[in-house]
Amino acid sequence: MDFFANLLTGLSVAIEPTNLIYCFIGVFVGTLVGVLPGIGPVGAMAILLPLTFGLPPTTSIIMLAGIYYGAMYGGSTTSILVNIPGEAASVVTCLDGYQMARQGRAGPALGISAFGSFIAGTLGIIGLQAIAPPLVSVALRFGPPEYCSLVILGLVVLSYLAQKSMPKALMMAALGVLLGTIGLDTMTGRPRFAFGIPELLDGVGLVPLAMGLFGISEVFINVEQAVRREIYDTKLKNLLPTFKDWMDSKWAILRGTVIGFFIGALPGPGTSVASFVSYAVEKRVSKNPEKFGTGVIEGVAGPESANNAATAGAMVPLLTMGIPGSVAVAILLGALMIHGITPGPMLVKQHPGLFWGVIASMYLGNIMLLVINLPLIGMWVRLLRIPYAIFFPLILMVCLIGAYAFNRSTVDVGLMLFFGVLGYLMRKFEYEPAPLVLAFVLTPILDDALRQSLILSGGSFTIFVLRPISSGCLIIAVLLLITSAFPYFRKKGAKGAAELNG
Amino acid sequence: MRLLSYSKMSFVAGFLLVFLAPFPPSASCQTYPDKPINIYCGFAAGATTDLTARGLANGLEKLLGVPVVVENKAGGGATVAAGLVASKKPDGYTLGVVSTGVISVRPHLLKLAYDPLKDFTLICQYARYIGAVTVLKDSPFKNIEEFIAHAKVNPGLSYASPGMYTQQHLATELFRQCKGLDFKHVPTKGGAEANTQLLGKHVNFVAGAGQHIQYVKQGVFRMLAVFNTDKRDPNYPDVPTIKELGCQDAPALGYIVVGPKGLPEAIYKKLSEAIKKVTEGPDFQKLLSHLEIPYDYKDRAQLEKDVLVEYEFYKTFLEKMGAKKE
Amino acid sequence: MKADRISSLFWLAVGLTAIYGAIQLGLGRLRQPGSGFLSFLAGSFICLMALIVFFQSFLNGKGFQAKISALWEGVNWRRPLVIALLLVAYILALERVGFLLTTFIILGVMFKGVENLSWWKTILLSASGSVASYLLFDTLLKASLPKGIFGF
Numbered sequence: 018m019d020f021f022a023n024l025l026t027g028l029s030v031a032i033e034p035t036n037l038i039y040c041f042i043g044v045f046v047g048t049l050v051g052v053l054p055g056i057g058p059v060g061a062m063a064i065l066l067p068l069t070f071g072l073p074p075t076t077s078i079i080m081l082a083g084i085y086y087g088a089m090y091g092g093s094t095t096s097i098l099v100n101i102p103g104e105a106a107s108v109v110t111c112l113d114g115y116q117m118a119r120q121g122r123a124g125p126a127l128g129i130s131a132f133g134s135f136i137a138g139t140l141g142i143i144g145l146q147a148i149a150p151p152l153v154s155v156a157l158r159f160g161p162p163e164y165c166s167l168v169i170l171g172l173v174v175l176s177y178l179a180q181k182s183m184p185k186a187l188m189m190a191a192l193g194v195l196l197g198t199i200g201l202d203t204m205t206g207r208p209r210f211a212f213g214i215p216e217l218l219d220g221v222g223l224v225p226l227a228m229g230l231f232g233i234s235e236v237f238i239n240v241e242q243a244v245r246r247e248i249y250d251t252k253l254k255n256l257l258p259t260f261k262d263w264m265d266s267k268w269a270i271l272r273g274t275v276i277g278f279f280i281g282a283l284p285g286p287g288t289s290v291a292s293f294v295s296y297a298v299e300k301r302v303s304k305n306p307e308k309f310g311t312g313v314i315e316g317v318a319g320p321e322s323a324n325n326a327a328t329a330g331a332m333v334p335l336l337t338m339g340i341p342g343s344v345a346v347a348i349l350l351g352a353l354m355i356h357g358i359t360p361g362p363m364l365v366k367q368h369p370g371l372f373w374g375v376i377a378s379m380y381l382g383n384i385m386l387l388v389i390n391l392p393l394i395g396m397w398v399r400l401l402r403i404p405y406a407i408f409f410p411l412i413l414m415v416c417l418i419g420a421y422a423f424n425r426s427t428v429d430v431g432l433m434l435f436f437g438v439l440g441y442l443m444r445k446f447e448y449e450p451a452p453l454v455l456a457f458v459l460t461p462i463l464d465d466a467l468r469q470s471l472i473l474s475g476g477s478f479t480i481f482v483l484r485p486i487s488s489g490c491l492i493i494a495v496l497l498l499i500t501s502a503f504p505y506f507r508k509k510g511a512k513g514a515a516e517l518n519g
Numbered sequence: 520m521r522l523l524s525y526s527k528m529s530f531v532a533g534f535l536l537v538f539l540a541p542f543p544p545s546a547s548c549q550t551y552p553d554k555p556i557n558i559y560c561g562f563a564a565g566a567t568t569d570l571t572a573r574g575l576a577n578g579l580e581k582l583l584g585v586p587v588v589v590e591n592k593a594g595g596g597a598t599v600a601a602g603l604v605a606s607k608k609p610d611g612y613t614l615g616v617v618s619t620g621v622i623s624v625r626p627h628l629l630k631l632a633y634d635p636l637k638d639f640t641l642i643c644q645y646a647r648y649i650g651a652v653t654v655l656k657d658s659p660f661k662n663i664e665e666f667i668a669h670a671k672v673n674p675g676l677s678y679a680s681p682g683m684y685t686q687q688h689l690a691t692e693l694f695r696q697c698k699g700l701d702f703k704h705v706p707t708k709g710g711a712e713a714n715t716q717l718l719g720k721h722v723n724f725v726a727g728a729g730q731h732i733q734y735v736k737q738g739v740f741r742m743l744a745v746f747n748t749d750k751r752d753p754n755y756p757d758v759p760t761i762k763e764l765g766c767q768d769a770p771a772l773g774y775i776v777v778g779p780k781g782l783p784e785a786i787y788k789k790l791s792e793a794i795k796k797v798t799e800g801p802d803f804q805k806l807l808s809h810l811e812i813p814y815d816y817k818d819r820a821q822l823e824k825d826v827l828v829e830y831e832f833y834k835t836f837l838e839k840m841g842a843k844k845e
Numbered sequence: 846m847k848a849d850r851i852s853s854l855f856w857l858a859v860g861l862t863a864i865y866g867a868i869q870l871g872l873g874r875l876r877q878p879g880s881g882f883l884s885f886l887a888g889s890f891i892c893l894m895a896l897i898v899f900f901q902s903f904l905n906g907k908g909f910q911a912k913i914s915a916l917w918e919g920v921n922w923r924r925p926l927v928i929a930l931l932l933v934a935y936i937l938a939l940e941r942v943g944f945l946l947t948t949f950i951i952l953g954v955m956f957k958g959v960e961n962l963s964w965w966k967t968i969l970l971s972a973s974g975s976v977a978s979y980l981l982f983d984t985l986l987k988a989s990l991p992k993g994i995f996g997f
Binding site: 182185191192194204205207233237238241242410411415417418421422427431437441447448464467468471472476 | 848859863870878884888895920921924933944948952956970
């Protein structure tokens with residue numbers, strides 16, 4: 018099959034010693050950077066970009082892709098260990114992953130995350146080779162109205178993830194949208210809600226927001242404990258996922274992969290959306306949905322697979338049509354163009370070595386991720402054994418550095434503290450931070466898509482229902498809302514009936 | 520008892536720290552640059568502005584020896600990036616790559632986050648923007664006349680532009696008015712995004728801003744007319760200019776590098792020399808010719824003069840066009 | 846007073862402020878939505894949800910029933926407060942005093958003052974923590990942490 022011949026060509030390129038070394042460096046640095054909050058994959062790629070100048074194009078791309086993958090995985094590590102999401106895609110992993118860590122199951126959580134990512138990444142790359150072109154034409158059919166409906170669906174799904182009160186979760190999502198509009202309006206360039214603070218012109222940073230709402234507030238809540246209690250159960254149950262864990266997770270991983278790959282192929286939303294759609298799907302199909310949020314392994318396996326598959330999926334529009342799906346991928350695009358290569362339909366024909374070489378190196382990158390990270394699990398888990406009294410100031414310190422390093426500004430650190438306090442109060446009053454952060458990430462897409470759609474339709478909302486993909490998303494959203502409100506009405510009805518009879 | 524000592528300790532520590540606060544942080548010109556430099560790019564990733572900015576950044580990194588990072592802050596036709604640059608400290612670590620439109624065009628139309636004539640240190644210009652009315656290869660219009668005829672019968676054709684009040688948007692609006700047509704304008708965050716809209720057939724045509732050339736070369740797009748220029752594009756001699764069709768055109772704007780106002784002279788000198796070297800260098804020139812963007816270098820003195828002229832020009836131009844300040 | 850009642854009123858106020866701000870920004874017309882369009886929708890939605898939570902707080906038996914006083918019963922609330930204040934001081938002093946020194950002091954205060962570790966442990970941990978992170982972030986990753994008046 019042509020497919021394998023190409024793969025072999027690609028592998029021969031990828032196995033060249035220089036490429037292997039740079040792949041390793043990329044993955045290693047990427048993981049390191051991903052674990053440290055504040056400098057995301059984009060920052061790492063940007064800082065390491067100069068190293069690629071002297072290198073041939075294939076090698077540079079291989080290294081950059083390695084960083085990207087590594088950083089995605091590193092972000093999950095902090096989510097699981099200390100409830101601090103490394104970036105948007107890891108927010109969902111915090112929900113169950115951290116709880117597993119608290120129960121002494123950090124090892125299995127990290128392990129299934131690594132393996133799930135590996136499997137998903139590998140399958141994703143196969144998908145990339147096999148169905149990239151037809152996938153792109155579907156992806157292109159997503160115009161502004163489709164994106165808008167997709168985001169709305171995403172927001173409803175988010176609130177559906179709510180453990181407790183759906184109105185409260187929806188409110189948090191709306192609040193996230195509101196926070197997302199702070200900054201300069203991307204259509205007109207006017208400042209919105211910036212209160213004259215220059216640092217706010219760029220909007221609220223995701224890093225201070227997420228670290229504050231999750232990390233700092235977590236520390237506040239934990240130190241409140243009057244009785245000196247260890248936050249993490251130090252009796253380690255296992256270092257790696259058990260057979261049962263695997264059995265529980267296998268479908269989650271597969272589902273996550275499929276979901277992640279397709280969502281990743283859409284230019285725009287990408288990895289964060291993929292991870293929480295996967296979480297929602299897992300919760301929906303699970304026999305014990307109420308257990309989600311208490312440390313259920315599917316809640317980690319699914320999203321982690323999804324976001325890795327999305328990473329592979331994001332390569333689809335790039336390599337086939339030259340459309341960068343997200344900023345990180347755009348850096349790859351930039352690197353290619355600087356070397357005089359234009360990604361697009363011609364890429365495969367003009368530079369087959371590059372194309373297949375990059376793909377093959379992604380396989381290798383995934384393997385390296387596994388090889389590097391599995392032994393580290395033992396180290397991470399031991400880290401959790403440090404008494405919380407010593408641990409939490411260090412966590413705070415890393416957060417402070419991360420918030421500062423994000424944009425070299427103390428205003429961001431101040432914002433993080435503000436959100437930390439807000440997050441603490443929110444938890445006390447039982448409002449959940451996750452929908453807020455995820456809505457915040459989606460808002461730029463929503464803003465543009467909504468306004469562009471209305472312009473296209475001349476002010477009419479019918480455009481959202483007349484187009485098939487868009488109406489499909491909205492219908493699912495409405496159904497979700499109804500089915501979650503329904504039990505409420507049932508209960509009221511039952512109570513009313515009981516009162517009548519009693 | 521323990522509680523009291525907590526409060527005491529925190530007050531002591533806080534007091535000590537804040538007491539030391541009155542000393543301002545220091546900045547140094549001697550060792551510039553010794554930190555990474557941020558370049559805010561006014562258009563989205565993949566657009567020609569972005570690609571040239573990244574090319575510039577790579578060259579600068581090699582020359583200056585510090586990481587030079589391009590961050591995309593797209594929106595409002597580069598006014599978002601401009602606003603951000605204007606708000607930063609003039610320490611040479613924040614620069615912007617935007618179009619001259621943020622100074623000469625947009626301020627006449629919107630209240631913005633900056634003062635166009637006062638809030639920037641202009642460093643230089645390196646290229647000119649181009650534009651074209653572009654459709655998909657398989658669209659029924661083979662040339663601009665067919666397009667105009669169709670548009671007359673079917674009002675409400677939609678098009679994507681790289682942003683509100685970019686030269687491409689303005690030129691298309693002039694064209695529209697001139698031929699008495701009716702279009703719907705969908706602003707996006709840059710040439711690349713606008714092209715995606717056309718690829719997905721969500722709009723009828725695109726006001727190409729440079730990135731469209733790649734698709735034309737690959738046979739995916741077709742150019743019907745070029746604007747923002749007086750001459751036909753030498754690479755595409757069959758495509759007429761808007762002026763030839765009897766319509767007024769919006770003059771081309773420039774890709775410029777700016778810094779916040781008040782950039783110290785020493786830092787400015789170092790930067791502008793470095794940038795000049797990079798843009799004259801073979802790598803950058805190759806990039807420009809690959810993208811088919813005309814190289815047009817202007818140093819600060821020239822640029823400051825020209826920008827003022829452009830500013831006044833657009834003031835009257837827009838008034839005549841009927842565009843008013845929102 | 847039930848916790849939900851007051852929190853929902855708080856959020857209602859937030860939503861109303863957002864609506865007001867959005868209208869100031871301009872809603873535009875439907876065929877050309879303005880800057881405040883989405884903020885307006887978000888703010889209105891917040892108000893709507895806040896009202897739902899408010900009315901739900903009058904129903905007994907469903908959802909979050911705690912009273913405000915109960916939220917802080919039995920927990921040592923002074924500790925988060927002290928830590929928050931320390932962090933405020935840290936933020937104010939960071940750029941003047943420089944990363945290394947400020948972090949060392951803050952860590953020291955937290956280890957000693959809040960957790961009451963021995964002097965030996967405190968100094969050791971604070972020093973190693975601040976120095977290690979300085980080396981990692983500033984020297985290795987070039988994140989350029991603030992250097993204060995003392996030059997480091």
